[in-house]
Amino acid sequence: MIQSTPPNVIVIGGGPSGTTTATLIAQKGYKVRLYEREKGPRFHIGESLIPQTYWVLQRLNMLPKMKSSNYIKKYSVQFVGSSGRLSEPFYFVDHKPHESSQTWQVRRSEFDKMMLDNAAEHGVDVQQGVRVLEVLFEGDRAVGVRLQDENGEERIEHADVIVDASGQSTLIQGKLGLREWDPELKKAACWTYWEGAYRDTGHDEGATVVLQVQGKAGWFWYIPLHDNIVSVGIVASHDYLFKNRPSKDFETIYNEELEKCPAVKQRIANAKRSDIYRAAKEYSYRSKQVAGNGWALVGDALGFLDPLYSSGVLLALKSGQLAADAICEGLAAGDTSEAKLRSWEVDYFRGMERMRQLVLAYYSGLSFGKFVSQHPHRKGDITDLLIGDLFRPELDETLGLIGEAVKAHTAMA
Ligand SMILES: Cc1cc2nc3c(=O)[nH]c(=O)nc-3n(C[C@H](O)[C@H](O)[C@H](O)COP(=O)(O)OP(=O)(O)OC[C@H]3O[C@@H](n4cnc5c(N)ncnc54)[C@H](O)[C@@H]3O)c2cc1C
Secondary structure, X not given: OOOOOOOOEEEEOOOHHHHHHHHHHHHOOOOEEEEEOOOOOOOOOOOEOOOOHHHHHHHOOOHHHHHOOOOEEEOEEEEEOOOOOEOOXXXXXXXXXXXXXXXXXXXXXXXXXXXXXXXXXXXXXXXXXXXXXXXXXXXXXXXXXXXXXXXXXXXXXXXXXXXXXXXXXXHHHXXXXXXXXXXXXXXXXXXXXXXXXXXXXXXXXXXXXXXEOHHXXXXXXXXXXXXXXXXXXXXXXXXXXXXXXXXXXXXXXXXXXXXXXHHHHHHOOOOEEOOOOEEEEOOOEXXXXXXXXXXXXXXXXXXXXXXXXXXXHHHHHHHHHHHHHHHHHHHHHOOOOHHHHOOOHHHHHHHHHHHHHHHHHHHOOOOHHHHHHHOHHHHHHHHHHHHOOOOOOOHHHHHHHHHHHHHHHHHHO
């Protein structure tokens, strides 16, 4: 197929980070082409949004679509300890009385399609069923991509900037050897979906529940979706979940962990499984840099932390927004150099690190309830972190105190 004039920007991947970047650049009048290897809606994990996604969704003009969707509204998160004790729901609106405090539990095949359609409505040339095989460089500058269309035909296309939003395929990270594995988060997950499982009522229906297994070796997520489906998955260290087990079969492992979590077992006792068992591992990593000459990384192609606190889609949207703004500035100035495209790196990595510290504190066994009772005036900061308001340096003082509490807790254990 012969392509029309080359775009200013090529985006690889049509997940939340790719569609965000593409839409925001197209809004400024630049020509953007997005390549997604799958044709039509595809399965993806990452269903629970957090409140700070609101501000990026607003810029994308996605809020009216979200509001009129049948996604379950999420107002809170709730924790269940290994003894089965249920914490008070943690209502986001108690901290921020604003409509952004209500967010959504989405089925990703539907949400991602909505984002792709929205990108097309904003002028992005969305091409599905096209796989990018390679990002092409001249020296250290990205200049284009080699791709394969759905008929198996290969071609080369050039652009001023290449955005890698390929998720865990991490095309550029892999090519340039930029990946740094997280030394402390070596987790894995195994999950499936249940129809007719227990649901709370009213504002609590859409709460994400985080339930610790007995012995505290792992935790289950419990995420109510529409059509009476609940997403239920176990997260634990990779070695614990997949090594030294008589059976490596996902269903067997899942059921063994269910036995250690009666609170989940009861919730799905009368439910019917509606999907296969799925698993993911080796997902906690980060690139050494967010951009270079003529290229930028966003979403999982830049890095991913952990499923705890559901920060993945927020970070995908936020990095997409920051990259798009830097790219537009660069295109306007005729300067798409590394210095220009990396302008957001320091602040972004600091924000990501703040969420990481909160994740590590949970895995260390620190009780946030106890921490808040000792430092009541820090509750607001913890809420800010949980809703994804990660980019405020003032939060570092509270994180420092959390770090000290983790050290004291670990020394006592
Ligand atoms: C177990 C688990 C649970 C999670 N739970 C949550 C949660 O509850 N909430 C949350 O916010 N996040 C969660 N996440 C994280 C979330 O899934 C990701 O952070 C999010 O999907 C990242 O979006 P993305 O657009 O960067 O990448 P993706 O959503 O992976 O999109 C990448 C896209 O690129 C396409 N692609 C890949 N390679 C190519 C290629 N060569 N050419 C063309 N297209 C290509 C893919 O088909 C895909 O559509 C979870 C992650 C895991 C592992």
